[in-house]
Amino acid sequence: MIVIDGLNKTYPGKPTPALEDVHFDLRNGEILGLVGLNGAGKTTTIRISAGVTLPSHGQVLVDGHDIVRDKVRASEAIGWVPEIFPFAPEARARQLLVYLAGFHRLSGSPADARAREALDKVGLGRVADAPIRTFSQGMRRRFGLAAAMLSDPQNLLLDEILNGLDPEGMAFVRAWVVDLRKQGKGVLLSSHLLSELQALADRVAFLHQGHLLRVVDREELSRKAGMNLHISIDNLDSGAVAFLSTIGSVKIDQKVVLLSRSSMAQAAVTAELVRRGYRVAEIWSEGISLEDFFLQLIRDERGPDGEGS
Numbered sequence: 001m002i003v004i005d006g007l008n009k010t011y012p013g014k015p016t017p018a019l020e021d022v023h024f025d026l027r028n029g030e031i032l033g034l035v036g037l038n039g040a041g042k043t044t045t046i047r048i049s050a051g052v053t054l055p056s057h058g059q060v061l062v063d064g065h066d067i068v069r070d071k072v073r074a075s076e077a078i079g080w081v082p083e084i085f086p087f088a089p090e091a092r093a094r095q096l097l098v099y100l101a102g103f104h105r106l107s108g109s110p111a112d113a114r115a116r117e118a119l120d121k122v123g124l125g126r127v128a129d130a131p132i133r134t135f136s137q138g139m140r141r142r143f144g145l146a147a148a149m150l151s152d153p154q155n156l157l158l159d160e161i162l163n164g165l166d167p168e169g170m171a172f173v174r175a176w177v178v179d180l181r182k183q184g185k186g187v188l189l190s191s192h193l194l195s196e197l198q199a200l201a202d203r204v205a206f207l208h209q210g211h212l213l214r215v216v217d218r219e220e221l222s223r224k225a226g227m228n229l230h231i232s233i234d235n236l237d238s239g240a241v242a243f244l245s246t247i248g249s250v251k252i253d254q255k256v257v258l259l260s261r262s263s264m265a266q267a268a269v270t271a272e273l274v275r276r277g278y279r280v281a282e283i284w285s286e287g288i289s290l291e292d293f294f295l296q297l298i299r300d301e302r303g304p305d306g307e308g309s
């Protein structure tokens with residue numbers, strides 16, 4: 001589990017903080033999506049949580065250990081895959097993993113065995129002794145996963161790992177992330193591919209201009225933002241419109257009501273309309289994308305005048 005508590009980061013020469021008072025947690029056995037526009041602070045949050053960038057204020061606790069004050073113990077519980085994995089061009093996959101295993105107090109035969117096992121798990125066993133410069137982008141992503149799993153960490157920080165993958169690579173990463181969740185591990189997954197996050201994540205944290213807008217779980221997203229309801233009512237009147245307006249945003253096209261951002265599930269809306277004496281001829285749902293929901297959050301944050309609140 002990772003707890004991010006009041007995280008702030010200011011870079012020298014920058015007029016505004018990269019992060020300001022950010023609070024959220026990554027729980028065991030969940031996939032937490034991290035969403036934000038370019039410059040929102042996603043990578044800064046991940047780098048601080050991984051212990052490679054110092055916060056200006058606030059703290060990150062990794063399984064109870066402060067990433068700054070108790071870096072060694074905290075780092076043991078973290079696997080980090082940066083967007084661009086740094087490596088020496090001529091390094092060979094297994095050789096580099098053996099070297100990296102030294103940071104986890106492994107050497108000799110145990111390190112070699114761990115490196116081979118990690119490469120096999122990500123489907124790179126057949127190219128274990130090939131130079132990494134010969135790897136495709138998808139293979140380099142898999143190598144990054146292998147490196148992150150050397151210590152079998154409880155928490156995984158994955159920064160834009162889905163970018164640039166072909167369909168086979170995407171399918172592999174999806175299955176790999178879901179398997180980590182089944183093992184009870186926490187996975188923080190940053191991505192611009194919001195459709196993937198919507199399919200995978202148990203919760204989603206929305207960052208904008210260094211501020212945390214909201215953390216939304218799958219149930220809330222589905223209930224409040226993930227659904228438009230189209231309701232055909234035979235005896236539609238102002239009373240029905242007034243009721244529906246109390247639970248969401250209403251638009252009317254003849255006898256069909258479009259109800260968006262409803263605070264009630266579809267079945268509950270139907271039951272309440274029937275209880276009030278309305279004849280519901282038809283009701284159907286239409287999904288709202290995670291992207292649409294995120295853009296609505298940004299509009300809400302800016303307010304009616306287009307400025308931040």
